[in-house]
Structures are given as structure tokens and as C-alpha cells.
Amino acid sequence: MQLSKTYNPAEVEDKWYKYWMDNGYFHADANSNKPKYSIVIPPPNVTGVLHMGHMLNNTIQDILTRRARMQGKEACWVPGTDHASIATEAKVVKMLKEQGINKTDIGREKFLEHAWVWKEKYGGIILDQLKKLGASCDWERTRFTMEPKLSEAVIQVFVDLYEKGLIYRGERMVNWDPSAKTSVSDEEVIHKDVQSKLYYINYKIAGEDGHITIATTRPETLLGDSAVCVNPNDERYAYLKGKKVIVPVANRQVPVIFDEYVDIEFGTGCLKVTPAHDINDFELGKKHSLETIDIFNEDGTIAPIAGHYVGMDRFAVRKQIVKDLEEIGLIEKIEDIKNSVGYSERTDAVIEPRLSKQWFVDMKKIIDKNPKVLQAVMDDEIKFHPAKFKTTYKQWVENIREWCISRQLWWGQRIPAWYAPDGSFVVAATEQEAIQKFQISNFKFEMGELKQDEDVVDTWFSSWLWPISVFDGFENPNNPDIKAFYPTDDLVTGPDIIFFWVLRMVMAGYEYRGEKPFKNVYFTGIVRDKQRRKMSKQLGNSPDPLELINQFGADGVRMGILLSSSAGNDILFDESQVEQGRNFCNKIWNAYRLVKGWEIVEDSAVDTEIVKANQLASKWFASKLNEGLKEIEEKFADYRLSEALMAIYKLVWDDYCAWYLEMVKPEYGKPINRSAFDATIAHFSDLLKIVHPFMPFITEELFHDLNDGNPAKPIIVEDYPKVQQGVEAVPSLAIDFITEMRNLRNSKGLSPKEEIKTALVCENETTAAVYSSFEYIIRKLANTPAVEILAEKPEGALQLLVKNDALYVFLEESIDPETEREKISEEIKYLQGFLKSVDAKLSNQKFVANAKGDIVERERQKKADAEAKLRLLNDNLLALS
């Protein structure tokens, strides 16, 4: 194959993805006798499109999966999507609206039909996008949280928890999303500080001339007022005891009540009480037996009971009522105030506290039943990376509250509660079971009167079962899949859903399998732009990942996003990193292009000196590679993937391309000897394997070409290189020397073509032998006609520096003594200072007495080394003058 000058990702990516798919390399078999490795994907919303957060998250999962697969494990990465009740329902409602269809007009069944059509049409987009990224998911296992089996699991668990007394129904003040017309959990409410106004409104005292002034940010709710409250210790208002005030506009009389809840300092110290529309007021109302007047419809418009502004939206009413109050002179003043307002995470609507009947899970009881939920994380049985998130987790566990799981939506699993006409209910999976249960409990019960609860369960109620349900662990707790792949190995997710998802999965894991759901949790950061702003559609600062892939290639994007993402830190995404990724692909590509272009001859046809030098170069690289592998292993063990990648990057770019290839590269037009060529290819092949989990496409492409298009195994299932024991460490002394030569050349403005005569003075025989073995390589890379390795410094030679047990000596007269003197003097100065500090330490009794281990010995050695060096430098200074 003719290779182009640069790597062209577009030509190869689709080809290899299809190849991997067609050959079933992504599929994991539960019955295989290999050790198992599994990850379940954090299911993206069906409504979603791929964003940079997904890119990061799934790149990491793919790296872990591919590496495990190459390490001979049966690697199973389960993909899937989440039905995302609110988000999807909102999307479908909007779509229908555009067609002039109203959700309530067509009814539940018809609406769900539309929703499923929508899901079939758009729900797979995000998964297709993952394929572009190279994700090696087992697509045969693709699951959807609302598919029949997973829905059955949800119902099964609901019924089970109800029967265990862990699910109950209750009337509560809940967070109401008037836009989605459903309750949402506390955790789905985002509090934002906003600039708003504090209105001071006068309420007339009934039967008297006076008035009192209350302060409120929500004047529209006064229609639902059922009292005014002051602090009993507030002497200003003691005279109000037993009196009533008149609610403006509504013209209702309400009592003045006294409660220490009221903050004397805030506003006027006088609070209007609206039990239906504020959680604290609700509590006050209960305590003082106040009337609850719910003035809102479920969409946030004013209900008939309010008597005024009926049908108007709450925010329009706020404006209007202020205007009306001003007209009748009851607005005392208006102040600017900063306060926090709750917004719905899904729809961004302002949350309205609302009294309603909902279903709850008793989370505290589940945790009390399963102490492992906390223990396992604290004891690292479930390991968090980074560990700092253990604290967050612990806080959540310790402050756990009941979980409101009912949602007033249609898209989702319908709550399996069945009601008789008298309002009594049973919880059962099917209508038939419900009938049976009713018959046992109530013999008067007649068939055909049952009504199922209208609500569905919170989406997270299916998510928390995900690691079990994707392996059909509820349908059959002993099936081969769940036995093989549960508990999963790694979970890759964001710290923002530690409570929503991670904790709940752990709870479900222990409750339903008596076992943790995963062994490791890798927390990725939030992807931000260069200015640290969160990437969002509104800001338009999120690049389209597919666009990036088109431009830089999937491998380049994968590398770019990973480079600066140490675990748990936010990722500051910068396109230049993706560029670096692309450049790295190109480097690998061109290294291969170079090697491929070489003409090969037998070893006997090449100078022995060269053959030997090439062998040495290969040995040197082999030792570098082995060291690199060791480091990479360690980084992976700590889940420091970006550092592992950096180690790989340096191994390829610096050690292999910049040094090794330059060492063995034949002179222009000359052939390379066979053994050197084979070694070069073998090293390259190892590197490709190490790179593959990070950059799957280019490595598969080159691995095939390397093996004439027909490797024994494609790289995706090749054996990942292992750290070798007993690899001879070859010192990099020659590298340092060559670098110094180049340095000198640079500082003198000499061209690389200009030869410099050099010598090394080396008293130590072992070191001398190493230098000597590298002589050919030094001559070649430093472009010097000869390197003499001498036991002592020749007359008249100029020394450059002392390093690695040797003197680097230049025989060339072109060296300027003055500059060299300066250099040496500077170094002497530094060494003297250094020695002073070492001496200070060593003459310090306390140091000698207290320093542990061999610290003191090391200091002595340092001193001796420095002194020796200093002597040499002084000698040289003399020689120069």
C-alpha cells in the first residue's frame, strides 16, 4: 500500500469499525472461560445528542474495555439509553404541539404511541454517534430503561419494596414543575441566586384604622393567605393579639398568629402565611390549624378559588397585583433583594411548592438494613477514584431522606397501585393480582372497578437497577450473564450524580443481590471551555464532537480530550489539545512510513560495526519500552489515564521516533540489515498495541499493513505487551552526550553538517565501556568524525562539562575559552553553594541523630560527588587560563 504523507482518518475509521462489528469482536460471551471484565454504560438520555462530556466519559470506558480485552479478558461493555421521563415527554409534547395536537386531548394511550414513534426514530442517534468515536460496546446487549424486561424489573422492585414496607404513599409538600406538570425530587431542583424584589404591602387591621406592613417576594400568593404571623417576642406587634387583618384584593379577614419561626430582623418582622404555597408556611399552617388555599392550577395559572386573576399565569399576576395594589395605595415600598429561587433541572421552570399525594421510598430504612452501602465505600471495597469523593458519598448517606418517586407524567413505568372506588388501594404488578389481593382483603369487592394509579415512577427508579437489570438479574437472578458479569468492574461517571445514581445503585445492589454493583468508580470532571465556563447550548461554547471527529479524526479527538483530564478534575477543553492528538497520529503514521520505505539486506551485507550498533540500539529501546510499560501499568492501576497516555506519548515520540529510529536509520540510499529491520518492526508492533486502547483506528490500520493486511489476529484482540522480567537496563549515557554536542552546536551557531572533533575522558572502566559501545551511534547522531574515549584528559583540550562519570571534551580550537571559563565558573559557584548546604546539614548534630534511614549516608555521598566534580572543574579552569 502506498502511504500518503499525512494520516487520513476518514479513510480508515468506518472501515475498521465495520470490520470489528462484522467479526463480533465487541461481543462478550458469558460462557467463556476467560476472566470476566464488565462495564455498564451510564445510559445517556434518548433525547440526547453527543456532547463533550459523553466523549470524555465514553472514551475512558472504551480505553478500559479495550485494554481488558487485549489482556485476555472477556470484556463486556453494555450500552443503552435512558428513557428520561420528563425530558422525553417534554420533547414529544412540544413536537405534538407543533402539529396542533394537545397532549390531554388525545389521552394517555395515543400519547404513548406518539412517544414510542419518536423514540424509535431519534432514540438511537446518540448510540450511533458513540460508534463514530470507536466505542467497542457489545451492541447485541443494547438495553433501554423502558423496554419490557427492564420495565418489569421496575414494577417487580416497586411491589417488593412496598411489601417490605419500604415504599409508602403520603401527602407532602412537593416540588412542582408547572411546565412539565409533575412533581420532581428535591435533587432535581436547582437553586439559583437571582435578583428580585421585596414588596412591602400594607394589610389593614380589621375593624380599626391602622395597618401592618408585611414583606414578600411573591405578592401574587396573598390570594392564598390564611394568616399573618409575627414573633411573640416582638413588642412592636404585641397589640395585635387576637386581632384580624384584611388580605388586600381578596378582602378576606385572616387571623394574626404568633410564632417564633418569624425572624424579627427580616423585612418588617411580619410574615404573610400561605400554607398551600410555601413549605415553611405549610408547617406553620399545620401547627396553627390554618386553612390551606391552593390558588394555582397545575400549570401555574390562577385557579377559580382565588377569585381574582383567574386563568392568568403566576408571573403575569405578580406584575398585575403589584400595579393594582399601588393604585389602592397599599404598596409601602419595593426593595431590591437577592434571593434563591428553585428551578426545575429538566425544564428550567420556577418550582412551585405544592401539596399533593405522592409515593415515597424510605431510603433510610434501606440503608439501615444494608450497612455495607456505606462500609464498602469507606473500606475501599468499592474504590473511588479519586478517593476524595468518599466524603461526599458519606455525607449523602448520613443525610439521606425519603425519595419522592411518583411523577405526574405518562412516559415511564406506571405505578402498580390499584384503587377501588372507595379509594382504598393495593400494590400489585398486574390488574389480575390486584383483584386477587382485593378479594382477600375485602370480600365486598366487585370486579371491574379497579383503576390504576395515573402516575409513573421517577426515571432514576429504573436507573438504580441498571447494573442488575441489563443482565436480566431480576427476571432470573441466576442467569449466566449476571453470574458472569456482576459485579461489574468499573463505573465511569461524573461526581454530580454520586447521590442520584452511584449511591442508589449501591443500595439496590446490596438490597437485591447482597453484593456491590461495581468495584471501581472513576469520576470524570465536568468539561468546561478555556474560560472555565461549563459547556452549554445556551453559551454556544460546546464544540460539536462529530465535527471535531471529521476535522481531526476520532483518535485525535480521543487523545485530545483525555490529555488534560486527570481524574476528578474538571476538563478545560481546548481545541489545541485535539490538534496535538492529530499530530500524534501523524507522527506514528510517518514513523511507519519511514520504516516501510527501507530496503532490506542480510546482516552479512552490512558493516559489522553497523550491525552491532543497531543491536545495541534495539537493546536500548527494549529497556526503555520495558520501563515505559512498568510506568503505564502503574498509572492504569491508579486510574491515571491521562498520565498513562503521556507516558505512551513520550515513549513513541521521544524514545522511539527521536532516538531509536535515528540510531538505526540507514544513510540515505543505503539498505538496513535484516535483524535491525525485524527489531524495528517488532518494537513498532508493541507500541501499536500499547497505543491501541487510546487510538483504536490508526493502530488497527497500521497493524494490518504491517502484517501485509493479514495478521494472525487483529490488534483489537492481540495480546497487550507485558512487563518483562530480567530485561537488561541499557544506560542512556550516549543520549546525554549527543544532546550536549547539539547544544554546543546551537550555542556556537554551527550547522548540523559541520563536524566537531570530540573526546570523552572516563576514569571509570564500566562507564567507559558503555560509551565505547555507543561510539558509532554517537558519531552518527552528533556528527562527529571520531570519539576517543580516553583515560585522562589530553594536553590542550577544552572540557565542556563533567557529567555521567565522564568529561566531555572538545578538541576543536573553535571553542572560545572565555565563554567556557564563564560557564565553568558559574558551575563552580553553584557547587560551592551546594556543598555549603550539605556541610551545614552534616555538621548539624540533630540532623545526623534524627534523619532516618540512609539519608545521612546519601548526604555524605552527595558531598563526595560534589567535591570530586569541583576538583575537576577547578583543574579545567586552570587549563583554560
Place this chain on the structure above:
RNA sequence: GGGGGCAUAGCUCAGUUGGUUCAGAGCAUCUGCCUUACAAGCAGAGGGUCACAGGUUCGAAUCCUGUUGCCCCCACCA
């Protein structure tokens, strides 16, 4: 109001229980090179009072206290 985290080179980050040349890496910058794989490249260089102030210690980027600045979570504000 409660809790947690962070502060190291221009940028993004490493720095494992205090102790070898510990003050590092990548990118960016600067200098010189189109040297026959790659200018998406090659060869080099410069750059930091480790936020600030105290303390512990023979010894502190590392441990303690305080200050300042930033971030996150929870609770809550009429």
C-alpha cells in the same frame, strides 16, 4: 448558615508516608534549521519567593494555625 475541595512556570496539571540533582511534565513562548519519515516537523533555550503570614521540625511545595482568593455540595432566606 453547615460541610468539602482547591491555590505550584503564560496555560493545564504531576509532585505517593516531610529527606537523593525536588522545584517537574505537556502545551504555549523564544532561538536556529524546509537535515530525503513527518514544518501537523527537527535541534536547542528561557521561564516559578510552590497564594500570603505565622508555627512545628535538624529539614516544609508537602504537616498545623490564621488570612486572602476561587470552586463545589447541602440547607435556607418572607
